[in-house]
Amino acid sequence: MVILETKDLSFSYPDGTVALDNINIRIEEGKKIAFVGRNGSGKSTLFLSMNGTHRPGKGEILFHGKPLKYDSRSLREVRKNVGIVFQNSDDQIFAPTIYQDVAFGPTNLDYPKEKVKQIVHKTLEYVGLMHLKDKPPHHLSGGQKKRVAIAGIVAMDPEIIILDEPLANLDPVGADEVMDLLNEQSYFGKTIIISTHDVNLAYSWADYVFLMSEHKIISEGTPEEIFVQPDKLKAAHLRRPATLEIYEEIKMRGLAKTNCCPRDIPDLVHSLRSQHLLWVDVPPEVKEGDYINLGIFYGEYAQNSAYEAANCKVLHIHDDGLAIAEMDRKAFRAGSIGIYDTAKYSREDLLSIIERDGVECVGAMGKKSKLIAEKDDIYLDVTAGVIDRSILNALAGQRCLILTHDGMVHHAMDRIRAYMEKSGINIPVSVINPNPEEQSKQDVTKSMMT
Amino acid sequence: MTHILDDYAILSPLRYKNNWLKLAIVTFGILAGVSSNSPLVPFFIAVCMSFATVYFGKIPLRFYMKLMAAPAGFVLVSVIIIAFFFGEGEKLFSFNIPGYTLGVSPAGLNMALLVLARTLGGMSCMFFLSLTTPMIELFSVLKATRFPDSFIEIAMMMYRYIFVFMEVALGVRYAQTVRLGYKDFRTSFRSMVMLGTNLFIRSWEQGEKLYLSMNSRCYDGKLMILEDKRPVKLTEFLLTSAYFSLVIIVFYFTRNMFVV
Numbered sequence: 001m002v003i004l005e006t007k008d009l010s011f012s013y014p015d016g017t018v019a020l021d022n023i024n025i026r027i028e029e030g031k032k033i034a035f036v037g038r039n040g041s042g043k044s045t046l047f048l049s050m051n052g053t054h055r056p057g058k059g060e061i062l063f064h065g066k067p068l069k070y071d072s073r074s075l076r077e078v079r080k081n082v083g084i085v086f087q088n089s090d091d092q093i094f095a096p097t098i099y100q101d102v103a104f105g106p107t108n109l110d111y112p113k114e115k116v117k118q119i120v121h122k123t124l125e126y127v128g129l130m131h132l133k134d135k136p137p138h139h140l141s142g143g144q145k146k147r148v149a150i151a152g153i154v155a156m157d158p159e160i161i162i163l164d165e166p167l168a169n170l171d172p173v174g175a176d177e178v179m180d181l182l183n184e185q186s187y188f189g190k191t192i193i194i195s196t197h198d199v200n201l202a203y204s205w206a207d208y209v210f211l212m213s214e215h216k217i218i219s220e221g222t223p224e225e226i227f228v229q230p231d232k233l234k235a236a237h238l239r240r241p242a243t244l245e246i247y248e249e250i251k252m253r254g255l256a257k258t259n260c261c262p263r264d265i266p267d268l269v270h271s272l273r274s275q276h277l278l279w280v281d282v283p284p285e286v287k288e289g290d291y292i293n294l295g296i297f298y299g300e301y302a303q304n305s306a307y308e309a310a311n312c313k314v315l316h317i318h319d320d321g322l323a324i325a326e327m328d329r330k331a332f333r334a335g336s337i338g339i340y341d342t343a344k345y346s347r348e349d350l351l352s353i354i355e356r357d358g359v360e361c362v363g364a365m366g367k368k369s370k371l372i373a374e375k376d377d378i379y380l381d382v383t384a385g386v387i388d389r390s391i392l393n394a395l396a397g398q399r400c401l402i403l404t405h406d407g408m409v410h411h412a413m414d415r416i417r418a419y420m421e422k423s424g425i426n427i428p429v430s431v432i433n434p435n436p437e438e439q440s441k442q443d444v445t446k447s448m449m450t
Numbered sequence: 451m452t453h454i455l456d457d458y459a460i461l462s463p464l465r466y467k468n469n470w471l472k473l474a475i476v477t478f479g480i481l482a483g484v485s486s487n488s489p490l491v492p493f494f495i496a497v498c499m500s501f502a503t504v505y506f507g508k509i510p511l512r513f514y515m516k517l518m519a520a521p522a523g524f525v526l527v528s529v530i531i532i533a534f535f536f537g538e539g540e541k542l543f544s545f546n547i548p549g550y551t552l553g554v555s556p557a558g559l560n561m562a563l564l565v566l567a568r569t570l571g572g573m574s575c576m577f578f579l580s581l582t583t584p585m586i587e588l589f590s591v592l593k594a595t596r597f598p599d600s601f602i603e604i605a606m607m608m609y610r611y612i613f614v615f616m617e618v619a620l621g622v623r624y625a626q627t628v629r630l631g632y633k634d635f636r637t638s639f640r641s642m643v644m645l646g647t648n649l650f651i652r653s654w655e656q657g658e659k660l661y662l663s664m665n666s667r668c669y670d671g672k673l674m675i676l677e678d679k680r681p682v683k684l685t686e687f688l689l690t691s692a693y694f695s696l697v698i699i700v701f702y703f704t705r706n707m708f709v710v
Binding site: 048051053076079080083084086088090091092093094095096097100104105107108109110134135136137138139152153156 | 456589606617664667
């Protein structure tokens with residue numbers, strides 16, 4: 001369903017500079033949208049038009065199919081439902097304490113005091129900043145400020161959340177936390193729109209991408225469609241995402257399968273051709289065509305699993321005893337991914353699961369789970385890019401556990417399943433401590449990897 | 451970043467105590483100190499308040515000493531002058547400089563000690579308030595005193611943006627310094643003017659951005675001002691009462707007493 005639409009939208013600043021030129025876009029509900037373009041291409045102006053701040057000179061904006069009206073009542077309605085997180089958090093956070101800033105939106109929506117309090121507590125809990133609620137904003141780090149800014153918008157419960165350059169000036173950990181929040185919000189059914197000039201982010205994260213250049217939309221489509229068109233990217237003054245760049249290079253060298261479009265590292269790994277031929281030292285009695293047992297591979301020699309039995313067919317023997325063999329690998333044990341819902345957390349329970357399942361790699365996703373792990377001294381092997389890392393580690397035969405909570409449990413599950421579907425590799429994945437009613441839905445796959 | 455008084459106040463455990471109680475303690479201290487004729491009362495108050503600030507307020511002793519050193523140094527100089535030039539009559543001791551006799555009379559010494567004690571007592575009370583009660587808390591006090599909302603809201607935003615602009619100003623100043631903007635008096639002057647202009651324009655722009663962002667969050671003329679209920683605990687009440695009664699007792703017994 002289309003939630004927001006613009007028709008022939010044009011806007012010029014009072015001094016005559018054109019900022020938007022005939023923009024026609026349709027934004028689908030619940031999608032993750034990225035507007036990509038270099039600085040000054042009109043992204044921020046477009047966003048401010050979407051919540052009625054800028055009144056278009058020509059054309060119109062439709063919200064839920066109805067044209068935007070500019071009387072104060074309708075504007076209020078639109079601004080409640082289209083929240084904007086500004087690029088610079090200091091432009092947005094103006095109250096002397098975090099609590100008051102998050103309470104600002106709900107207060108102005110005329111909610112009763114008790115309800116405001118409840119919303120603010122819930123939101124601060126959700127972004128993991130409850131312990132800082134009485135602090136002034138200048139005592140916070142950049143990442144924390146950004147999360148406060150997001151909390152201020154989320155507290156108003158908008159249908160669309162627009163973020164202008166959400167990752168600008170953030171360190172990798174801060175950026176990861178912000179992306180976690182956005183993914184979770186997306187899972188709750190919000191439409192998320194971001195602007196960015198980071199092609200890697202747009203490529204790996206978005207469902208749908210608009211390329212902007214010179215105040216116009218120059219192309220739109222799914223990331224796989226957009227980022228493989230070098231001329232379009234060039235016109236937008238952008239470069240190809242690193243994943244695609246690497247993929248093209250290894251493909252040209254014949255190391256990767258053709259016709260893949262890897263969006264993240266697990267995809268990229270999957271696109272690699274498995275290495276079948278290798279040089280081995282063979283005893284003199286072995287003849288061409290024989291099978292030899294190379295024993296068990298483990299550690300860095302085992303490519304797909306922790307332990308692999310390798311049988312080789314000898315294809316050709318050189319005079320000096322070296323032979324070319326074709327390897328046939330068989331995994332002894334496939335890795336697995338368990339998801340632990342920290343909403344029902346207890347330390348003993350978690351430790352016993354780690355012990356029982358022989359978990360080798362623990363990761364935490366979402367601020368709440370990370371705080372729990374930190375508080376109870378649970379060692380985290382992975383804190384950034386947790387799902388991707390866990391998939392990669394499970395492919396390498398490790399048993400992984402992801403600590404997460406609420407909406408992200410399903411998000412993680414979906415991501416991993418999507419990977420299995422795409423790659424055809426089965427990774428046993430399950431929620432370790434599911435809700436009783438969900439127990440029946442849960443499927444524990446036990447098959448080995450191919 | 452340099453720490454300012456407000457930062458210590460925010461981190462102080464006394465921050466979460468009842469604001470009115472703290473205000474009452476401070477007002478009482480200042481009034482008692484000023485109205486006492488004997489230096490003992492303000493001295494007693496200075497000792498108690500300093501102890502409370504450092505011990506209960508968890509303010510680093512070194513920092514507190516440094517803070518007190520400024521007014522104390524100033525008042526010590528004044529006290530010496532007062533001791534020599536105030537009071538008539540018999541001198542306690544005196545010495546001659548060619549053509550003039552300088553001496554300290556009992557009245558002068560009493561006056562000097564009283565000024566010293568009152569200054570220290572008053573300052574320790576003020577520091578107690580400013581080191582345990584951040585601006586953030588005072589806003590709710592202002593609100594409760596029926597101060598007009600618009601004033602409080604403007605004050606709140608000013609408070610917030612003081613820190614934003616301080617950071618900008620420090621950044622600009624640093625950028626000027628590394629390019630030799632303060633190498634002599636003339637250039638320093640020019641650089642300062644540029645810094646000021648820059649800050650003015652920035653604050654103008656910031657105002658417009660702020661208006662935009664507040665409108666985007668449905669600004670309707672309402673800011674949330676916290677009114678936390680923090681009842682005075684029994685122990686706090688008892689401690690304060692004990693302090694008050696001690697001060698009053700000291701006050702009563704020293705009302706006609708002079709040091710010399």
